[in-house]
Amino acid sequence: MAPSAPTFPEKLSGKSCAHARMSGVTAPDQPLDAPPTPRSTTPGARFTRRQAVVAVLGVALLAVVTYLWAHWIVGPHHHQFDLRIYYSAVNFWTDGHNIYRYMQPDPVNDWLGFTYPPLAAVLMSPMAILPLGVVKAIALPAIITTTAVIVWLSLRDRFGFQGQRMLLAVAVGTCLAFWMEPIRETLGFGQINTMIGALIMLDVLVLRPRGSRWTGVGIGLAMAVKITPGIFLLYLLLSKQWRATATAVVTAAVTTLLAAVITPVETWQYYTTLLWDSSRVGYLGSSANQSLNGLLARFLEPGTEPSRALWLVLVIGVLALTVVRTRKALAGGDHLVAMTLVGMAGVLISPASWYHHMVWVIPAVVVLARVLTDLVQQWRSHTGVRPEIPWAAVCLALPALLIVGFDTKILFGLPDVDYTGLGWFPVLVASLPMWWALATIALLPIRGDRSSTTTPALSGSAAALD
Known part of the structure; x- marks a missing residue:
């Protein structure tokens, strides 16, 4: 009598079994080398597929609640005021003017202008060829995405969620993050703070544990775009990450020099004079x-x-x-x-x-x-x-x-x-x-x-x- 054809679980390769175990399909009392139950017939698999839809709907609902809270209860929206300054300053610069001479009226601080290092101006220069609406359509999702990265890395470190649980946790956590005033204002002003934060956290929580030779690049770029992240050299020094410290310093120096090639006058002006002028940022x-x-x-x-x-x-x-x-x-x-x-x-x-x-x-x-x-x-x-x-x-x-x-x-x-x-x-x-x-x-x-x-x-x- 001919042997019966192998059942579906018997045909699964070792690689498939390992994937099934990682996906949570294997029952708790099954041995590790036991074939998993086919995912298509398990209630858990059906629930896992639905979780993606639940996550999207949950994010949409919480986003609306966050929006209403921010506008009606917490405070004003600001209508991407800072992003508008970046946009106008970059257009002023590409028209042949010194970007640091651009100033626009502000209801609180009288006058505000472009205060970032020249590398930031170089990175923002593509704004000059785009309408403001398109710039917003790029910048605001970037703020939301980098906020999600910060939430994800924080949750991964402390809670160690996996798979769909992590997806749901990040979705809910990101919406709740925009309820917090610093993050709400970042979106309201169209600021770059979450982008800077994500660069630093990727350095510390992703590249460093892997022993990557690129550890320090994120901190270095953040330093070159905005001076204040230079404080994270203290973290690198205290943790005795000597190579990462050197990488951060070299990255900041090289990118700043590249910006100086493009904007020599502004670079010299910024680092010799404007960097020390606190009056340019508004009333202290x-x-x-x-x-x-x-x-x-x-x-x-x-x-x-x-x-x-x-x-x-x-x-x-x-x-x-x-x-x-x-x-x-x-x-x-x-x-x-x-x-x-x-x-x-x-x-x-x-x-x-x-x-x-x-x-x-x-x-x-x-x-x-x-x-x-x-x-x-x-x-x-x-x-x-x-x-x-x-x-x-x-x-x-x-x-x-x-x-x-x-x-x-x-x-x-x-x-x-x-x-x-x-x-x-x-x-x-x-x-x-x-x-x-x-x-x-x-x-x-x-x-x-x-x-x-x-x-x-x-x-x-x-x-x-x-």
């Missing part, structure tokens, strides 16, 4: 300026320069705290927290840091979410042992809704710039996001530290990514 005492310098400026009359000596003392103090905490994070292999601490420090020590520069709120909130999630899981495990409450995470998470989710100026009815005669309390309230950033540097839980409730069993998948 504006409520939008969430740096230490902004706090000092709000105690003075509009247009008055704060004491540089006092500012330097505060900067040194913040840097000292950042170095101590970052080294502790690096000692535990927690590069996500180390990067976040340095990013927050960069916001605080810069002469002018607008609220939308604080994109590091995303990984900070993800870290807090992981710690609090682990705490809830331990409470629900009924082990009989009461878990230790991570007070640092609780103290950061409780005010986050108020500080990160709203424009504090609008929420408390504060002025845009002039705080003269109002006393010290409104000045401190206007700096609530700055205080939260400072608290983040001091208190953000480090994986494996006593301030975090994360256990090895819960964090194993995320730890494997380091």
Whole structure:
């Protein structure tokens, strides 16, 4: 009697079996070398296909809710005001003028112009051949996409989601990110902050773990496009990534020199004069300026320069705290927290840091979410042992809704710039996001530290990514 034809599972190759196991088709009690159940007949497979549709619909719904919240409750839309400055300045430049002479009126800061290094102007130069509507159609999805990258990398590090769970988590997380004021303003102004943040995070969380020779290129490019990401050289030095440090410096230098070949006059002007002129960015005492310098400026009359000596003392103090905490994070292999601490420090020590520069709120909130999630899981495990409450995470998470989710100026009815005669309390309230950033540097839980409730069993998948 002839042998019967092999069944469908028997015909699956080893490669197919491995793929099926990775896809979650193999039953929990099956041996690893057992053939999987055909995906076409399992309820789990049907549900997995539907998850993509659910994700898209969920993103669309949450996007609408976020849009309505941003426009009706949180604050004004800004109508891509900064993107319009870039667009007009680049067109002014390509018409044969010096890009740094372009200025346009601003309802808060009187006049604003192009303040980025010459490389940014070179990279933005294609705008000159496109209508503004097309530029928006490219820039706004780019902001959303890079925000999703930041959310994805943060979730991957802390939660280790896989497959469809990661897709859903990133979709929901990205929409929630646009509820947070720094990210909402980035989209509202048409800013480049999430693009800069994504470059840095790809360096730290993707290239570095792979031992790539290109580690440092993202930080170097970010430095050449916008000076403030140079703070991440501190992260590279503290983590003893000597090759990556050299790569970042060389990348920044080479790209800057290439821009100088195209724009020699503007490059010389920028790095010898304009780089040190803080008046070009607007009033330092504006409520939008969430740096230490902004706090000092709000105690003075509009247009008055704060004491540089006092500012330097505060900067040194913040840097000292950042170095101590970052080294502790690096000692535990927690590069996500180390990067976040340095990013927050960069916001605080810069002469002018607008609220939308604080994109590091995303990984900070993800870290807090992981710690609090682990705490809830331990409470629900009924082990009989009461878990230790991570007070640092609780103290950061409780005010986050108020500080990160709203424009504090609008929420408390504060002025845009002039705080003269109002006393010290409104000045401190206007700096609530700055205080939260400072608290983040001091208190953000480090994986494996006593301030975090994360256990090895819960964090194993995320730890494997380091």
